[in-house]
Amino acid sequence: MSLDNLLGNWSQYRKAHEDGGFHDYEHRWGMAIDLDICTGCNACSTACYAENNLAVVGKERFEKGQAMHWLRVERYWDQSELDHPEQGASFLPMMCQQCDAATCEPVCPVAATYHTPDGLNAQVYNRCIGSRYCSNNCPFRVRYFNFYSYYESSWPEPLNMQLNPDITVRDKGVMEKCTFCVQRLRSAKDKAKMENRKVEDGDVTTACAQACPTNAIVFGDWQDENSQVAKLWKKHQVTRAVTKQKKDNPEKRGYRIFEELNVDPSTMYLERVREKI
């Protein structure tokens, strides 16, 4: 393929949306995060540590960028021209966006990261060989590599008794990331199956959404049109499989970060609002 060919026929090559691995999704777990009521308090992030057996790495390794915070709250200053940030800070809870056309997936040499029928971007820990290609390819920088074995340093006895037995503690050489609390999803699905019904909206939520003091995080099955998350996406005129949202009303607050990269994230953010005084 010559460059001329590529440039000349770009629109044919660049599809609106990469075909995902599945077309008959059981669920498509999704999220909506309202940045106007997110206060940046860190409750979500700490809840994630508690739920998902995240290692505490300590100051020296944090400095090297080896922290394992699957969900981190970023803080930006927007008014750099002013003497003071008069409109406060811009907080952004950032975790794996569970992209439908995830850039991390195709580069894995051993298919340790793949797409599930639930619309999740899954990581198979015991298949991972630690090439770190996925992390390198992630535009959100939300994949975390175990450079060390943290079991002893992070959970000296009896702290290890707090570990969530529903999921593993990852060892050296393995990539890990936000799973949308897949262990909670699993048990909700099992429970629904035992009761011979479908998973309903409200049956399950992620640790971050549950902790959030302002309920800024909404989680659910995007495919279930009665779910709160699907309604929010619809209300804010955000849809999937596009690189640019077509909105009748451009004043609707919904947007997806880096959707122009054609990764099709499963998390919608709602714009922060400020009143100029």
Place this chain on the structure above:
Amino acid sequence: MSGSIDRRSFLKILGWGGVGTALSGCDLPSTVTLEEGKEEVVSYLMPEEYVIPGVGVWYASTCTQCNAGCGAHGRVREGRVLKLEGNPESSINNGNLCMMGQAGVQGHYNPDRIRSPMMREAGKLVPVTWEKAMAAVNAKVSAAKGDQVAWFTGSLSGHQATLVANHLDALGSKNHYVHETINNAVWQSVCKDTLGEANPRLRIDKAQMVLSFGADFLGTWVSPVHFSGEYAKFRKQKRRGVLVQIEPKMSLTGANADLWLPSVPGSEGVIALGIANILVKSYSKDISQFPSGVQDLVKKYDAATVTKITGIDEKRLKRIAELLSQRSPSLVLAGAPVEGHANGYNAVAAVMLLNQLLGNIGRTIESAGEFPFEQMQGVAGGTGDLFKFIQAAKNNQLAVAFFHGANPKYAAPAAMGYDSALNNVPFKVAIAQFLDETTAAADVVLPLSSFLEDWGTHVAAYQPVQTVIGIQQPLMEKLYADTRGLGDILVELLKAVNEREYSGFADYYAYLRQAHAAMPSQAKGSGTDEQTWNTALQKGVINITPGAKQIASSAVNFEDPAAEGDAGASTLYLAPSARLGLWDGRHANLPWLQEAPDQISKLVWDSWAEIHPSTAAKLGIKQGSIVNVKSEHGAVKVKAILLKSIHPNVIAIPLGQGHETYGRYAKDRGVNPLKILNPTKEEKTGELAMYATRVSVANTNQSEVVVKMGSSDTQAGRRLVVTMPVEQYQRSEGT
């Protein structure tokens, strides 16, 4: 209630129904995996009583990580508590839980817990038996004159407070010193004088506008999880609520404001009077019912004068006054930077004047009503008792002091002379989970069970919706057999001084059951004692509708709130700022909270000094420079962080680090700014004036790497956090 039934049996009798049955009575963990290869492996075919392997059940309890009294749910599996969530039954936190609550399990499973009683022998604390420790304590208590016995605690409520009060009563002592570094004692005092009650309900959700002078209600003020919930409603009103925050150093609340303005600590009262002046002059707010002294003050501080004193632009003041008059009802709050001066009371009173002028009393400031059980309400702490305790010790008035839930040795500014005063207290008993500074200086250490292993009742001082009695129940067996709950220790102490009344109680649980049985049925609901008790345990709360009460609004006099003169060029104001996370230092031993980045600076595992880039440039300070911050009473060396979210005349050092002891995660990490504070008192309330210290700052020409989350402080043109002007928002989502 008899003590002869073993624990497992009575749990069974209680049948803690609902989601599951009782706690396991197992040795931990009972169902270990083969991989771990330790203890005996229990067959899944023969489950422990009440333990279904692999099934987690939830039990209600109360979070004690701060004093807000949030309801908690603990997930228990195989006899271990694994995760805490908010309890949806609690009207304080409505099912949500902050980062400190989440980290509660790390205090419980902390590797540095004290595991046995200790006594000082030949200058060193050595392990002893409970019998020996208690015998020593009881001997010293009975040898002392009653009023020579003191309790020094953090805020206490419920039956724990009742028992401490009863212990002192039995001895004929009134020496209960209650300490909280992070408090709102001056605000409470002003509320009491003007509104007739110390903790009226503050309805952020009903306000159209909130003007907050340093009250960090989303982070560290009063009841942060509750206020966060109200804040979400405040923002989602048909007309989005507007938040203006004025404070020396940006707090978490300030970071969420529509307008954040920096102030010099101590100038906030003047700013409030300036706004009052404009409201009276331009928006015909009625000031005639206020004392002439107050009227004169309002007249004195016209906009131009205020601008000259505070540096806040006149236009800004006028705009804030205009907004306040338009967006009604509003709510005006004052926090630690306003309270923390010799005349902090006056400044807070000036802020309260705004609420009165704007007609907020009765609209966004409501009466919390009459709570029928005054004894349960307990005691909310401040810093004033620290002065009183030190004075009593200096005067040789104390023979025995009990310490629990407070760390005065860490919290007292060096200039207060705590250490030398303590030498005059011959016998010090610490009831503690960890060997913090205060505990390490004790003569007897009684190891405390964690809040997840203990019984208790909690009535927070601030009650936002109704009065909630939070029930604390053990979520699992004790990790260490030799630790005891506070209540159990108190019952035992009481038996020694008042055998007649307390010998009937086998332990604290027996006491609590009797207390519950004796509770009026209109308060606990109908049913047998067993039924109402079980309901209380299942729900984790007993809700009491307090007696209706009209809120008062009296026009009280107050003096000029202006702080003493300008700091001058060579000195800066020191802001010992509070962090949601490490709090007053009590959570510095929880690794999740050490590794969680500070919300504003994003630093981890460290102390730092926040300084404005323009000030830093003048002093030749760069990001990471080690600076010497020197007050009249001491100095700390700490790395500088350049941030614009601070007033140029202020240097902020967050609270929480600088522990000399307190376990592996806290020890020898960072600095404690409390140590270098001036021991100035707020004149009216006797509180420590936390924001009244000036410091000189010098570069040491050394520097250190700054360890923080995120390499970029700006979005660099990326659409990460997109901001929409409120006008658009009103069109698309408002009305």
